[in-house]
Structures are given as structure tokens and as C-alpha cells.
Amino acid sequence: MAPAAFPNSGMSITSRAKASRAGFAPLIPLDRRGAKPLYRQIYDWFQQAIVSGELPPGRRMPSTRSLASALGISRISVLNAFEQLHAEGYLQGRVGSGTYVADTIPEHFPHAPAGSPGPAKRHNTSRRVSHTVEALLALPRPQFLQTAAPFRTSQAALDQFPVETWSRLVARHARKASIAMMSYGDPMGYPPLREAIAEYLRASRAVDCEPRQVMVVTGSQQALQLTALALLNRNDPVWMEEPGYRGARQVFLMAGVRRIPVPLDREGLSVEEGIRRAPDARAVYVTPSHQYPMGMTMSAARRMQLLNWAARSGAWIIEDDYDSEYRFDSRPIASLQGLNHGEGTIYIGTFSKVLFPALRTGYLVIPDHLTPAFAAVRDAIDIFSPTLHQAALADFIHDGHFARHIRKMRMLYMERRLLLAGELQRQLGDEVEVVSAEAGMHLVALLPPGVPDVAVSAAAARIGIATMPLSASYETPPARGGLILGYGATDARQIREGVEKLAGCIREQSWYSRAAD
Numbered sequence: 001m002a003p004a005a006f007p008n009s010g011m012s013i014t015s016r017a018k019a020s021r022a023g024f025a026p027l028i029p030l031d032r033r034g035a036k037p038l039y040r041q042i043y044d045w046f047q048q049a050i051v052s053g054e055l056p057p058g059r060r061m062p063s064t065r066s067l068a069s070a071l072g073i074s075r076i077s078v079l080n081a082f083e084q085l086h087a088e089g090y091l092q093g094r095v096g097s098g099t100y101v102a103d104t105i106p107e108h109f110p111h112a113p114a115g116s117p118g119p120a121k122r123h124n125t126s127r128r129v130s131h132t133v134e135a136l137l138a139l140p141r142p143q144f145l146q147t148a149a150p151f152r153t154s155q156a157a158l159d160q161f162p163v164e165t166w167s168r169l170v171a172r173h174a175r176k177a178s179i180a181m182m183s184y185g186d187p188m189g190y191p192p193l194r195e196a197i198a199e200y201l202r203a204s205r206a207v208d209c210e211p212r213q214v215m216v217v218t219g220s221q222q223a224l225q226l227t228a229l230a231l232l233n234r235n236d237p238v239w240m241e242e243p244g245y246r247g248a249r250q251v252f253l254m255a256g257v258r259r260i261p262v263p264l265d266r267e268g269l270s271v272e273e274g275i276r277r278a279p280d281a282r283a284v285y286v287t288p289s290h291q292y293p294m295g296m297t298m299s300a301a302r303r304m305q306l307l308n309w310a311a312r313s314g315a316w317i318i319e320d321d322y323d324s325e326y327r328f329d330s331r332p333i334a335s336l337q338g339l340n341h342g343e344g345t346i347y348i349g350t351f352s353k354v355l356f357p358a359l360r361t362g363y364l365v366i367p368d369h370l371t372p373a374f375a376a377v378r379d380a381i382d383i384f385s386p387t388l389h390q391a392a393l394a395d396f397i398h399d400g401h402f403a404r405h406i407r408k409m410r411m412l413y414m415e416r417r418l419l420l421a422g423e424l425q426r427q428l429g430d431e432v433e434v435v436s437a438e439a440g441m442h443l444v445a446l447l448p449p450g451v452p453d454v455a456v457s458a459a460a461a462r463i464g465i466a467t468m469p470l471s472a473s474y475e476t477p478p479a480r481g482g483l484i485l486g487y488g489a490t491d492a493r494q495i496r497e498g499v500e501k502l503a504g505c506i507r508e509q510s511w512y513s514r515a516a517d
């Protein structure tokens with residue numbers, strides 16, 4: 001609300017205020033039928049006039065009686081507004097001589113001219129964001145659709161989730177929420193959930209762990225961030241799979257470590273090449289069960305080689321086991337962590353793919369001697385994860401719903417994967433090459449050499465298809481582009497129609513790149 005002219009004078013506040021030492025009764029435009037109470041409108045008007053400098057420090061305020069009568073409203077509204085301005089330090093009273101704008105208000109408060117956007121919307125070029133944010137914003141951000149469109153990656157079949165069972169469990173815990181459940185919790189997590197996770201990981205993933213080593217976190221993203229904070233220093237060299245998971249790259253960028261891209265071959269990350277590039281790396285980030293995004297499983301020989309190097313050099317292994325529940329050709333692959341009994345390995349898992357991402361729940365398995373370090377970092381960041389959902393999740397696992405859901409989803413994803421691979425073959429033949437393993441919720445289709453994947457993704461996005469360009473997973477652009485195609489939340493009809501649309505985009509871009517040659 002901009003300060004208005006004085007009644008009967010046509011003068012601005014400043015000119016009238018300068019002219020009069022006896023206070024004034026400005027015409028405040030009031031909206032008598034609006035939702036905002038009258039006292040609040042009066043308060044806002046004066047607060048704005050004081051902050052903007054229109055009413056300078058020491059200026060006398062009108063009497064509440066005269067202002068109320070000039071505005072034709074009850075004195076109570078004016079009194080309430082003045083009381084609030086007093087309480088916040090905008091006004092001061094001088095005994096026997098009325099109310100004044102407080103002397104303590106600085107004369108030169110940087111304010112926006114009336115009518116200009118508020119402080120939050122203005123840009124001040126002399127104020128800088130951190131170097132970390134500048135670097136984060138500089139990461140390539142491909143134009144792919146972020147909505148729940150066909151082939152969106154990292155999206156589970158959320159329509160298949162047993163919502164009723166889940167909401168019953170949440171409601172049960174919400175209804176009987178005890179004092180303990182409502183107060184601060186353990187940075188390591190809710191004990192029954194940690195027990196349920198440890199049991200599941202021992203049985204299904206051959207992870208060597210006890211509940212005391214499990215920390216419940218808000219998704220793998222936080223697990224990675226805690227790991228970086230607990231174990232790494234700025235400029236520490238860290239091996240990263242190339243191509244690899246963009247979320248991990250973001251975390252290591254924020255941690256200021258030196259990311260060392262290490263290429264892959266058919267057996268997974270090339271340890272030999274890693275040693276050649278940075279033999280003294282402090283850590284390695286790997287997705288050995290199902291490499292993201294290429295999908296290969298790290299071979300047994302390569303696992304031994306990696307563990308041997310890490311043991312010799314004292315490097316940490318950060319194992320991201322994000323979707324290995326879904327293997328279609330064999331039983332889930334045993335974790336790398338279990339192979340060396342957790343020595344020097346931080347194991348990370350998530351419920352984002354097996355349940356739903358908005359749960360924001362994942363877990364870390366931490367070597368025993370490091371749990372105080374991780375708990376201290378967690379305490380400093382956000383203390384602990386919300387207890388209500390942890391309690392519901394503990395029951396969901398304990399009562400068998402979790403295992404049942406995984407079994408059902410494994411069948412569904414297997415069918416969708418088969419259909420997608422078949423449709424790609426049927427509609428595009430040799431024009432694309434499917435490279436991923438029989439696992440997970442996405443596959444990679446390599447494009448014809450020379451066809452830019454970012455352009456294909458952008459063209460697909462324009463017609464409602466959400467592919468992720470493979471090159472976005474690289475530190476340095478690859479020789480051959482591809483598309484990461486999620487099929488978790490893409491049903492049979494969408495797969496058939498989506499591949500047809502994609503084929504159109506790929507052929508169109510192939511034509512452009514041939515024409516440009």
C-alpha cells in the first residue's frame with residue numbers, strides 16, 4: 001500500500017509532515033470489506049511509510065482519536081495498530097507530548113521506491129551466492145520433462161502401491177502418537193525400523209550388519225551428503241563412475257572434492273584406469289549391483305580388485321545399492337559390502353524405488369567405529385527423520401507388505417522391460433542399441449552415432465515424452481549419445497505409443513545430423 005496524499009490538501013505525506021509539527025491524519029485507503037482487518041491495514045500503511053523514509057525518525061504521529069475520526073472508523077482499530085507498531089519498535093511515546101516515529105529507525109534504510117517489487121524480488125548485483133551454488137547451477141541441465149510423463153526415469157508404478165494398507169498404518173501410529181513419538185528422536189533412526197532394515201538387508205542383500213549400524217536418512221541423496229561430510233575433505237580425489245549418477249556428482253561437487261571420472265567396461269568400473277588416474281583417491285562411489293545408468297553388474301573379479309585396491313590405499317568405498325530388488329534374470333546380486341564384512345564400506349539404500357520417492361526415506365549401513373561420526377553430522381544437519389513414517393514403515397516391512405509389494409512389482413517391471421526392449425527392436429531395429437541388464441526400472445538405448453541425445457530428448461519433451469539424455473550422466477560428453485528410458489511408471493499402451501513417437505524424434509534428428517554433415 002503506497003502512502004497516500006493528505007486529506008483536504010493534495011500534499012504528499014512528506015510535504016505535509018514537514019509542514020506540520022502537530023501530527024497529521026493521513027487518508028489511508030481502507031478496504032472495509034476485505035479479508036484483512038482494519039487495524040492490520042493501518043499498521044501496514046504506517047510500517048511502509050516509516051521503512052520507506054516517508055515518515056522520518058522523530059516525526060510526530062497523529063492522535064489516535066483524530067486519525068479514527070478522519071478515517072471514519074472505531075478508535076480501537078487505530079489503537080491496535082499503534083500498539084503493534086510500538087511493540088515492534090517503530091514508534092516511541094514521549095510522556096505528555098504524544099507518539100513519534102522512533103529515533104532509532106535508521107535514516108538511510110535501503111528501501112524500494114513505492115510501487116517497485118518487494119525486497120525479496122529485487123536483485124542486488126553486489127550480493128553474491130556461494131561458489132558452491134555457482135558451480136551447482138553451472139552443471140549441465142538437460143531439457144527433459146520432469147513430470148510423470150512416459151519414460152520418466154526413477155519413477156515407480158505408484159498407482160500399484162497399496163495406499164490403503166499404508167494409510168491404515170500411518171493412521172494407527174498417528175492416532176496413538178505417544179510423547180516419545182512426538183519428541184526429538186535418535187539421529188540414527190527409529191529402532192524398530194533399523195531392526196527391520198538390518199534383517200531385510202542381511203537376508204536379501206547379503207549385507208553384513210547389525211541394527212546399531214543402520215542409520216535412517218531422508219533418501220540416498222542425504223546418505224551421500226552425510227558420507228561426504230563425515231569422510232571427505234575439500235580437494236580429496238574421489239573416483240566416480242563415468243557415466244554415473246548425477247545426484248552423486250551434485251553432492252561431491254558441493255563437498256568440494258576432486259571428482260575423478262573413471263570409465264566403465266563390461267565388468268563395471270575400470271579399477272586399473274582409476275589407479276592410473278588417481279592412485280591415492282580417498283574414496284570411490286560405485287553402483288556395483290546395477291550400474292547407473294548403463295546397467296551392468298560388477299563382475300566378481302572386478303569386485304575383488306576394487307576391494308584390494310581400497311584396502312591397500314585406505315580408500316572408502318561408497319556403495320549405492322539403489323534398485324537391486326529388481327533383477328529379472330537371477331536372484332538379487334550380493335552386496336559389495338558383504339564381501340569384505342563392511343570393512344571400509346559405506347552401504348546406501350533407498351525406499352524411493354521400491355515404495356515411493358515422496359517418502360524420502362533411505363538408509364546407510366556404517367562401519368561400527370564410524371557411527372558416532374555419522375550421528376554427529378546428522379545431528380548437525382537435521383537431527384533425525386520424522387518418526388511417524390518410520391514407525392509406519394517398520395510395520396509395513398514387519399507385517400510382510402514390503403516383501404509382497406516387491407514380488408508384485410518385480411513381475412510388473414519385468415513385463416514392462418520386455419515390452420519396451422521388444423518395441424524398440426520392432427520399431428527401430430538396428431537404429432538403436434539396448435545396453436542395459438535385465439534389472440531395475442530403466443534401460444539405455446544408444447542412438448545412431450552422430451545423433452545428439454540432448455536434441456532428441458528436447459524434441460521428445462515437446463511432445464510429452466520424458467527421456468533423459470545419456471550425455472547428462474557424463475562429466476565429459478561421450479562419443480555416442482543415448483536415451484535413458486524409465487519404464488517403472490509407463491504402462492503397456494504408453495510404451496507402444498511412446499516408442500512410436502520416440503522413433504519419429506530419433507529419425508528426425510538423424511536426418512538433421514546427416515544434412516549438417
Ligand SMILES: Cc1ncc(COP(=O)(O)O)c(C=O)c1O
Nearest residue numbers: 154219220221245292322350352
Ligand atoms: C543411482 C541412484 N541412487 C539413488 C537414487 C534415489 O535417490 P533418493 O533415495 O534420494 O530418492 C536414484 C534415483 O534415481 C539413483 O538413480
